[in-house]
Amino acid sequence: MGLLSDPNRRQALINLLTRLNAPICFVCYFAGVAWFMGLAFEPFTLRTYMSENAMGSTMVEERFPAGERALATGREFAAHKKKVGGMPVDWLVKTMQARGLEVFTQSFSRTLPFPDENTERYVVKGTNVYGILRAPRAPRTEALVLSAPCTPGDNNNQAVGLLLGLAHYFRNQVYWAKDIIFLVNEHDLIGMQAWLEGYHHTNVTGMDWSPLQGRGGSIQAALSLELSSDVVTSLDIVLEGLNGQLPNLDLANLFYAFCQKIGVLCTIQGKLQRSDWDSASGYNHAVQTMMLMVMKQASGRPWGDHGLFLRYHIEAATVKGVNSFRHYKTDATTIGRLLEGMYRKLNNLLERLHQSYFFYLLPSLSHFVSIGYYMPAFGLLAVILLLRALDLWVQLSAQPSRTEDGVAGTEQSNPGVLSVLTPLVISHLTGAALYMLPVRFQEVAVEHFPVSETEAVVLTAIAVYTAGLALPHNTHRYPDAVTLHHMGWRVLKLVALLYLAVLLGCTAVINFSLGFILALTLVPAAAYVTPHVPKALSAFFLVALSPACTLLFSVFFFQELQEMPVSFQDGWLLYLSVIAQGMLDHYLYGSLVFPLVALLVYPCWLLFWNILFWK
């Protein structure tokens, strides 16, 4: 450590870093992006492998025979659903009881903060039905969950049928060591949220639910089943959960292993695996798959009913049946066998799934990128902020010696701090307004403007966001000492850079994808902005890199990735609905992306905006 303790060499290092600051930042940025893009290249990734001993080497046989009967049950369920016009609670209770389960129901109700126009929900009332298969000679300490949502229309009847068929078959087996809970939830995520809150007797989102009567102890793992056709061509596994949480990688491995064993095509993000990794199109395919996962994870929303389990430290995934035009079809018996195999292996678990990774990205089902490989990409971006901060720090500490005006030097510090505090407070107040106002003022907005509630909420949010751009111009009136004005923005920028670095660092640890996407746009803006750059061009540049525009680009990019490109008009509508959805996710399920952006990221960005217009 002679480098730091020797003042000469330290000075040399600092000189080097300040002199070459801009080139190093450029190199870091492009290295970060290149590293990230390299993650999808197959030779750089690891093959997935089963880490959990209890699931790896043990043999299970799959014998589920009754796929056709399960489908018949599904049709019966559909008929009853149509007759009742919703969840056929009585029929489900009776059917589950006939299969030898202990059956319970839970009713719940929830008034959304504003109407959800995508699913046309406002006041939601429903009932969950679940049956518990009690494991013989087990003391009700552990449970597994298999759930299927009861969705309106003709969707998902086969999933409920298969669930009941599996329940019937599982009930007659002797080898269960954990209770198995078969859950049919109404209003998909809202019902699931009510059930999970009821099961764990918590209330994080202010929902009304009736307490549960039967429990099976601590839930070890859960699968949610979505199946809308009698035969499928492939099965898709969805892993991304609330706030970008992922289940243990072993659950995905288990699914993949059984798909291989039984011979079912399996996909992730709806993308099949390709073997030609060395061709450009093969690499492109892997990048697409990984980017889809990054985008979904960054959104912080649960991408299936499983997503809400993860809060309770329950490993969960959604298995979706896909029926495309491919020639080779898989019948319900085979899917039943696959699920049977997975449940038997989960039943063998001695401990919770913990051996494998919790932080990973999947460019395909057979390869994964672990946290150790993807974090450097983020680190390279974050180091830019630190380098810029170092540069500013050096400039700030060099200035007093340059002016050599002792009296001014000591008095500079106090107004300096004040001049930083004011924009900090104002920008955070704007952030708080962005968080609070849209939902609070929806009635007022609806009264005065010809818009629906949902539109009112989204447009208020955009209005507050835009108004925030105008606000901070006035903040630098307070430090009226003229000598300080060239110091002021440097202090502010130093604080803002460190603030952003901490903010992005914390976000990336919790949700890498969100942190990375934010860093990708915010870091160049933060590194570049000073009061001395051309105003109009820089303002455009800064706005284009602001969180709201990041979201807009992400919407288009996501559509592009899904191979469903949209026109600008549709994209804008989609963008509005995504904003509404993000807020609903926060209020309904406790997703943290909206408060994070509104209360922290946006104010931080406003600080840079403030620097640009520093006079």
Add this chain to the structure above:
Amino acid sequence: MAAHRCRYLACLLLLFLSVILVTMSQETTLGHEQHELVIRPLHSGDIYASFQFRTVWETDFMKGNKVSHYRLFPKSLGQVISKFSVRELHISFTQGYWRTMQWGQPFIPSPPGAELWVWFQDSVTDVDATWKELTNVLSGIFCASLNFIDSTNTLQPSASFKPLGIGNGTTDHRFLRYATLPREIVCTENLTPWKKLLPCGSKAGLAVLLKSEKLFHSSFHSQSVHIRPVCQDRQCKSSSWELRQALNVVFDLHTSGQSKREWSLFKMFSRTLTEACPLASSSKIYIDVTDNPQEEQFELSPATPLLSQAVVLGDRRTFSVYDLTQQVTFGTVRSLNLMIRWKSSEGDMLRPLLHAERYVTGYGLQTGEIHTLMYNNHPFRSFPVLLLDSVPWYLRLYIHTLKVISKGKDNNPSYIHYQPSKDRERPHLLEMLLQLPPHSVTEVTVQFERALLKWTEYTPDPNHGFYVGSSVISSLVPSTVAMETNITMEQPLFSSFFPCKEESSYFARVYTEPLLVNLPTPDFSMPYNVICLTCTVVAVGYGSLYNLLTRSFQVEEPNPGLAKRIANVIRRMRGVPPL
């Protein structure tokens, strides 16, 4: 003449026989043996079989005289009793959870895992040491992990566990020890030593049915041993030891592999009965036919003319009785295979007067809350319950958050005995006497914090979670018929386990499910990484900072030129101070 001699011989034989009979009857005063199997068909189609074997050893043990003649009483247990001055001993091994909602009350309740409670005689001076030794001995006798009972899971309940035998006068709970091992797995290795305690082993009588491959192919399995002093006669002038061995098992209709709704002894136990144990003074099978007076629910074959009524758990039940000591019972085929054929389909869930459940709430690994729910389903009568909660020390209970709520209102316990835990020494003990209002749910909640254990204190499978034993709810439940308070009267074994003090209510004990709680667990698979990382952080971060902080910085003189150095050498040689 020949006829005369014949008669003479016969007389001699008779005389001889009577001598044998007399000696035998004298021997039976030293102890007698009752065997019993109760079968209760359950509404769900399942079947509940409960074996009880009772051995009475008529010896006065309190005097402290050494006994060496045990006869029917197992010697291994007899020696344990006398060596450790045990007054009462109750031990149970259970695999599974008794589902009160579907099966009603069991004849002898037990919690999942192993449970042991012992009353020592007041002559014992060091109870803890004796208890420690006793658990180790029992661990050997029953092939169980009872040696894991130590001070961290031993309790001294003040009110919940009263002696069941005579001598109720001395109820100083210093002589009581109670422990459960909720994780104990019960299997054949526990069944074999248990069967060896029976007088006929598993060679004859009801015990031939106890085949492990069938007993462990069930929904619930529980075996227990209860030793207590009882009165020899009505006046209770002298006492004797009673050993009860009970085995409860519930067979599941669905997993039995047959689609027909029927049960038989052979289907349950893969054996039929051919004889009673010759050492048993009575050996009977009871079948609960209370709900089936006209055979509308199920059909029983072979039919028996014997019916018996008994008051069990507050209700008058009717039983068909098969006496195995009578040859008639076995019929012409010389084997008894009872058959029960269900006629009706599945019934509803039962509504037992008292049942309870318990669960952990919350998420995350820092705090949590234990909820215990107790249901009183009696339409108009309230009754008292004693709740015993034992929580290991690594869940730190916040006792100020204890709340008892019935029907939305606070329910103040009339008696609370709380003993706080000591880290690594003893568990929390919470005992409360509560009045359950009629037709209500009473909810007891208490918050806790999860402790971070030392790294050697984790079990080999820490991510499985840690067990918290069942709560015990002891209660006097109002009975629908008058209970029999005279315990010496001849009555079936299953109805006479808990002594009954008053006619209007009966004693019931309910166990809740054990809890599985996850504690914050370090990643044990990465000690190497952790060591490397820590060393790096210390070396690079701390080291350099320390270096910078402690080093004194000085402005270095610029290097003197070559000429100056030579001049200095010369000056030093001359003895002049250098330049």
